[in-house]
Amino acid sequence: MLVLFFVGILTSNPASGKPVTIMQDTFLHKGKRKFLVQYLREKIGISDEKVLKAMNEVPRHLFLESIFEDYAYEDRAFPILAKQTISHPSTVAEQSELLQLRGKEKVLEIGTGCGYQTAVLVAMDAVVYTIERQKELHDFAVKKLGSLHLRPKFQSFGDGFAGLPTFAPFDKILVTCGAETLPTELLHQLKVGGIMVIPLGKTDEQILTRFTKKSEKEFEKEEFGAYKFVPMLNNTNQ
Numbered sequence: 001m002l003v004l005f006f007v008g009i010l011t012s013n014p015a016s017g018k019p020v021t022i023m024q025d026t027f028l029h030k031g032k033r034k035f036l037v038q039y040l041r042e043k044i045g046i047s048d049e050k051v052l053k054a055m056n057e058v059p060r061h062l063f064l065e066s067i068f069e070d071y072a073y074e075d076r077a078f079p080i081l082a083k084q085t086i087s088h089p090s091t092v093a094e095q096s097e098l099l100q101l102r103g104k105e106k107v108l109e110i111g112t113g114c115g116y117q118t119a120v121l122v123a124m125d126a127v128v129y130t131i132e133r134q135k136e137l138h139d140f141a142v143k144k145l146g147s148l149h150l151r152p153k154f155q156s157f158g159d160g161f162a163g164l165p166t167f168a169p170f171d172k173i174l175v176t177c178g179a180e181t182l183p184t185e186l187l188h189q190l191k192v193g194g195i196m197v198i199p200l201g202k203t204d205e206q207i208l209t210r211f212t213k214k215s216e217k218e219f220e221k222e223e224f225g226a227y228k229f230v231p232m233l234n235n236t237n238q
């Protein structure tokens with residue numbers, strides 16, 4: 001089918017007059033997403049149907065630079081703006097599954113990045129509040145999520161260590177960068193019965209950790225293996 005080969009539309013950039021490619025979501029992309037979802041189910045062991053459905057819907061290639069388009073549905077991380085990284089699809093799926101999302105829960109995400117994980121949470125019906133400390137990524141994600149009609153409830157440019165006290169408490173908190181020390185303020189902003197998923201550890205390796213808030217002072221802690229995330233940094237100048 002001819003349509004399979006149209007991956008973009010050529011138009012011209014009004015500033016430079018040079019042709020630019022506008023990426024589309026074609027049958028080819030949709031087909032690749034189905035294979036990715038099958039891989040996540042069979043090889044990674046993701047069983048939460050809400051996660052799999054959302055990852056089948058969200059066009060990951062549209063969050064990447066066009067040079068990575070052909071590889072967008074492989075289980076790979078890619079560089080994004082501000083020297084940051086979009087996580088592997090398997091990591092996004094595992095983190096999303098660990099949150100045990102049920103319906104319209106209020107979720108705080110730390111590290112919006114390019115907005116892909118945010119979009120997956122929105123597609124899972126979560127009411128998402130997200131924070132990013134890099135201005136260019138924050139701006140990129142605002143535009144991207146708006147254009148895909150996958151807008152979170154609130155997008156903030158700032159330091160995730162502080163959370164969002166005005167909107168607390170949250171049902172769930174997801175940290176998408178690796179924290180050397182536990183951001184205790186975030187645990188305060190979690191409801192009793194709520195869950196926080198966070199990669200914890202030094203820069204070279206972090207342990208994906210889940211905290212369940214049993215009471216105002218008690219937390220259950222579970223660990224889910226080693227990963228490598230970009231670091232969680234606590235000011236906006238780096």
Ligand code: SAH
Nearest residue numbers: 111113114116117133159160176177232233
């Ligand atoms: N979920 C993102 C992954 C981005 S990588 C995606 O799908 O693209 C982690 C992000 O955390 C980076 O964009 C980084 O800038 C951001 N980050 C690091 N420290 C932070 C902090 N203290 N507060 C908010 N965001 C932070």
